[in-house]
Amino acid sequence: MPDDLRSLAAHVTPGMRIALPVDYAGVSMAMTKPLIAHGAGDLDLVCVPTGGLQVDQLIGAGLVRSVETSAMSLGEAGGAPRFNQAVKDGAIRLKDATCPAIHAGLLAAQKGSPFVPMRGLIGTDVLRHRDDWRVIDNPFAEDGDPIVLIPAIKPDLAIFHAPMADLQGNVWIGRRRELAAMAYASTVTLVTVERIVEGSLLADEVTAAGTLPALYVSAIALAPKGAWPYGLWGEYAPDTAEMLRYAKAARSAEGFADYMASQQTEALQ
Incomplete structure (x- = not known):
């Protein structure tokens, strides 16, 4: 019931x-x-x-x-x-x-991952105001290749x-x-x-x-x-x-x- x-x-x-x-x-x-x-x-x-x-x-x-x-x-x-x-x-x-960032955070939680990487946020004002998002260099790239890590929601x-x-x-x-x-x-x-x-x-x-x-x-x-x-x-x-x-x-x-x-x-x- x-x-x-x-x-x-x-x-x-x-x-x-x-x-x-x-x-x-x-x-x-x-x-x-x-x-x-x-x-x-x-x-x-x-x-x-x-x-x-x-x-x-x-x-x-x-x-x-x-x-x-x-x-x-x-x-x-x-x-x-x-x-x-x-x-x-x-x-x-x-x-x-952003819409993709929220969906990415939910996806990370669904997969049991602490984060999901996203590229489209690089250079945006949104990124500047989110101290809980992290920018790292792509570990698979030979040269500097920044990518954003969105924590699991x-x-x-x-x-x-x-x-x-x-x-x-x-x-x-x-x-x-x-x-x-x-x-x-x-x-x-x-x-x-x-x-x-x-x-x-x-x-x-x-x-x-x-x-x-x-x-x-x-x-x-x-x-x-x-x-x-x-x-x-x-x-x-x-x-x-x-x-x-x-x-x-x-x-x-x-x-x-x-x-x-x-x-x-x-x-x-």
Whole structure:
């Protein structure tokens, strides 16, 4: 049987490193309010590879210590207001990255390697601001040949939303391989889904290739429309009007608080 959202949120403890997906890959917005209500803070968020509404709301709630990301945006609704303000105020630590670098760090963790080498960062401003990345000479080159070492990204926890899971705990993620990368690298993976289906997703030739095995899934909760106001591929479109409403409200701390309170009230009605 699936868990409930509060049970999933209870897995989070202060100081955890949490991987969250890009807006089009299946963000579990259904988990945002339970995480805020749970209140575990000093979180280090890893955006895979960019962040948006969920990250902004967790920052606005005061739960975030650092954010590692290659971008932060609300898409058509513009910038992420609580993130922008927190960076200006020095309230969070920003670990600026690139999409390939974040994926490389997750790959290193998946492979059990302490790092993965990358070449494309040489000469960039991003590299200058990451003291945890290292530049060495390629040991296989006869002359100087600098290469960057990206340390493994090992999240304590990954959270995402998917269309469906089966009763054995297998989760269908389709082509969203970044979700698999998050799960492979993380110690615990929490998934919310639109529905639970009979039979085995791994036994069906149609769904098997896009299924994350239960081996990599720690807990599942049923949450219809769980990505809203984001859309979910193959299920429903994003609610742009709601994204714009949030972006306008969250320009101030007071507006953010009022918006989140209104969402809680609407959920209870």
